[in-house]
Amino acid sequence: MNRFKKLSMLMSMVAATAISGAVKAQDAMLTVVNSVNGTEVALTVADVTALAQATVNTENEFVDAMTAFEGPLGRDVLALVGAEAGTVVLTAVNDYAVEVPYEDFMNYDVVFATSADGEAFSRRDKGPIWVVYPMSDHSELQDPVYNARLIWQLVKVEIK
Amino acid sequence: MRSKLLISKIVFGGVVVVAIVLSISGFLTFKDNIEAMRRASQENISWSATQLERELTRFMDSLGTSRAGTASSTVDINQRFDVLWSRVAVFQRGAVGARLRAYDSEHVVERLFDELKRNEVAVVSIKSFDFTRMANIRAAFFPLSEQLNDLSLRITVGEEQKAAEIRAQMRSSANFALYASVLTVVMIMGALVYFVLEGRRFRKLADVNKALAEDFRNASEVKSRFLTMMSHELRTPMNGVLGLLALARANEDNEEQKDRLDQVDRSANRMLGMLTDILDFAALENTQFSPMEKPFFSNELLLALPELLGPVAIQAEARLHVAAEGTLPVMLCGDATRLRRTYALMITYFLETAGARDIGLKLAYENGVLQARIEVDYIGEGWSPDLLFGERNNSKDSFAVEALGPSVARVLVEKMGGTIALGSTADSKILLSVDVPATAMASKQLKLRLSLRSSPMEMVCKSSIAGLPIDFVDAESANQTEVILLETGIDDEASHVADIRAQSPLAQVFGIGRPKQPELFDFVVEMPLQAEQLRNRVLEVLR
The missing domain is CATH 1.20.1330 (f41 fragment of flagellin, N-terminal domain)
Incomplete structure (x- = not known):
């Protein structure tokens, strides 16, 4: 591991610890755990909003038309716990979980969308977070394998 | 098929x-x-x-x-x-x-x-x-x-x-x-x-066709040889008939008999002409035919035509005049015999078929082409020399006797690489343009002086350049002399050449023999006389 990566991981862990310490469990919008290095961070709505926001314009089989999904990029969230490789387990509020290769987040602008066309998701409609792939920009993503990864009501991210 | x-x-x-x-x-x-x-x-x-x-x-x-x-x-x-x-x-x-x-x-x-x-x-x-x-x-x-x-x-x-x-x-x-x-x-x-089988079948057919074509060509050659032989064999006795007729006419005092002999003579001449046409036609059908190009005097061509066609024109009660137009080179290179024959056949065709009363032939030369313009003033109107144009019709049903001459003429022009075009003059005469490629050999007569020590040497030199447009001059025309043939080997050669050059400053001096100082001469022809060398060099000067 080179010196820059070590420093980056250290800073991420420091930031994660700082955020985590300030959040009560019931206020957490999203919990991010790196089981490889033992780091865990609980993000509130404000924390998620404070991250750099990206917009992905795409269609998928669960929306009627081209939709602008906005939220932090998945790789930015994973970076908070110093993730560098492995399998990412995404878990929904109903305990439904899918496993996603870490490379997906590096190869594509996978967004942890908190709103669609400017309207924030409620828990009754895929909220608080819907994992969205840029399917319109990459035809190879228009496949049931990736449809299954469009998990909504995301509450936990774990790197194994 | x-x-x-x-x-x-x-x-x-x-x-x-x-x-x-x-x-x-x-x-x-x-x-x-x-x-x-x-x-x-x-x-x-x-x-x-x-x-x-x-x-x-x-x-x-x-x-x-x-x-x-x-x-x-x-x-x-x-x-x-x-x-x-x-x-x-x-x-x-x-x-x-x-x-x-x-x-x-x-x-x-x-x-x-x-x-x-x-x-x-x-x-x-x-x-x-x-x-x-x-x-x-x-x-x-x-x-x-x-x-x-x-x-x-x-x-x-x-x-x-x-x-x-x-x-x-x-x-x-x-x-x-x-x-x-x-x-x-x-x-x-x-x-x-299927196509492979068809291809094989077509190849077989092609082989059969090739064999048939070969047979046809052989038959055609046999026919041509037969025609050539026959016309030649017929012409020989016809010449005998004509000779005897001339003798009979010369010795005949009775005017009535003379008229009859004249008619026989005309008929015999006409038959002889037709035999010549047949001979030419048979030769042209032979694929071996090719023009024989050699230098000739344009003036000779102009003079030969009236001489050749005069009797025919007189008989047809028509006027025939031949002239040069523009700058016609003195000497040309081409097939003079066939050119003369072509013009003669065309003019004869006009005289005998169109009822021409006046025929003019003008020869000109431009850009490597000898241009003949035949103007025909004829009796009546609407007549056209069709036999000289359009598709050649050699079928056995339609080939008329009068088509023989024009057919020979047009094929001769084609073989010489020329073209025939039909038009009319401003005063509604038929205008036939016959263009045939020819090379200009000399634009004028060359003034040449012989400075040789013996008459035999002069004769040898003259025979080497015979037929070229040369005007032999003597020392009196020194200023106009263009080429001097000077025999070498004399003691004071250098001073002699210097004198000659002083007298004729524009002339080229050709040495004949082995000069002591070759560099004094513009050209040297060694002895025994290299006739071809001398002729070619003179031709170069002429050009």
Whole structure:
């Protein structure tokens, strides 16, 4: 591991610890755990909003038309716990979980969308977070394998 | 043969059409397969239906466990309620929602959503130990549980059927594509075999045709040789007849007999002319014919024509005048004999056929082409020298005697690489333009002086340059002399050459023999006299 990566991981862990310490469990919008290095961070709505926001314009089989999904990029969230490789387990509020290769987040602008066309998701409609792939920009993503990864009501991210 | 060719074309066209049809069918099948694969790769909606059923069960379970006072809290009930709501929302939009709704003919999901909305306030405001409300809510949703189960089953079965249909369609399409490909390959192979067999047959036919053509050429050559021989054999006695006729006329005093002998003489001459035409025609038909190009004096050509055609013109009571026009070179290189013959045949044709009363031939030279302009003033109107133009008609039924001369003339022009064009002059005379390539050898007479010590040497030199346009001059014309042939080997050669050059400053001095100082001369011809060298060098000066 080179010196820059070590420093980056250290800073991420420091930031994660700082955020985590300030959040009560019931206020957490999203919990991010790196089981490889033992780091865990609980993000509130404000924390998620404070991250750099990206917009992905795409269609998928669960929306009627081209939709602008906005939220932090998945790789930015994973970076908070110093993730560098492995399998990412995404878990929904109903305990439904899918496993996603870490490379997906590096190869594509996978967004942890908190709103669609400017309207924030409620828990009754895929909220608080819907994992969205840029399917319109990459035809190879228009496949049931990736449809299954469009998990909504995301509450936990774990790197194994 | 034609029917075979037609069959080949039909077979080829048929193969092309069938191949195109099969290709289009294959493309459409491929497109259908892609579409089927796309449909097969759609989201599995059975899972979504099952999830809805499952979440309803979990929500009802949360109400049940809370009532039992075990673990679940109102937060958990609300969370399950929201998740169930979100599952219903899946049915309301997107391609997945549309496909799910298509199965829900009994509007179970719609009724579930209505129930959710109806119980929303009750769920949101539920207290931890309000077991009565929990039981009421659970009872409200309970009937829908079984209906959702039926819906899930319908969706699962329906999707299985669709998947089976897609698989069957793809299998059928693949089979069709396979049959089409095999059929195309078989047809192409069949067509190839057919064309190979046809190719062999055509090659055999070509060999037969080649042999026939060879036979025909041999027969034609035999015919030509026969004509040549016959016309030659006939001409010899005809010359004898003409000679004896001339003698008979010279010794005949009786005017009436003289007239008759004149008529016989004209007829004999005409027959002799026709024999000459036949001889020429036979020679032209021979593929070995080629023009014999050599230098000739243009003036000789101009003088020969009136001499040759004068009697014919007199007999036809027509005037014939021949002249040079523009700067006609003194000497040209070409086939003078055939040129003379061509012009003679054309003029004879006009005299004998058109009823010409005045014929003028003007010769000019421009850009490597000898241009002959034959102007014909004839009696009557509308006549055209057709035999000199258009398609050559040598068929046995239509080949007239009068066509022999013009035919020979036009073929001669073609063989010499020339062209014939027909027009008219401003005063409505026929204007025939005959252009034949020729090389200008000399534009004027060369003034040449012989400074040789013996008469035999002079004769040798003169014979070497005989036929060239040379005007032999003596020392008195020193200023105009252009070439001097000076015999070498004398003691004071250098001073002699210097004197000669002083007298004729414009002249080139050619040394004949072996000079002591060759550099004093413009050109040296060694002895024994290299005649070809001398002639070529003089020709260069002439040009």
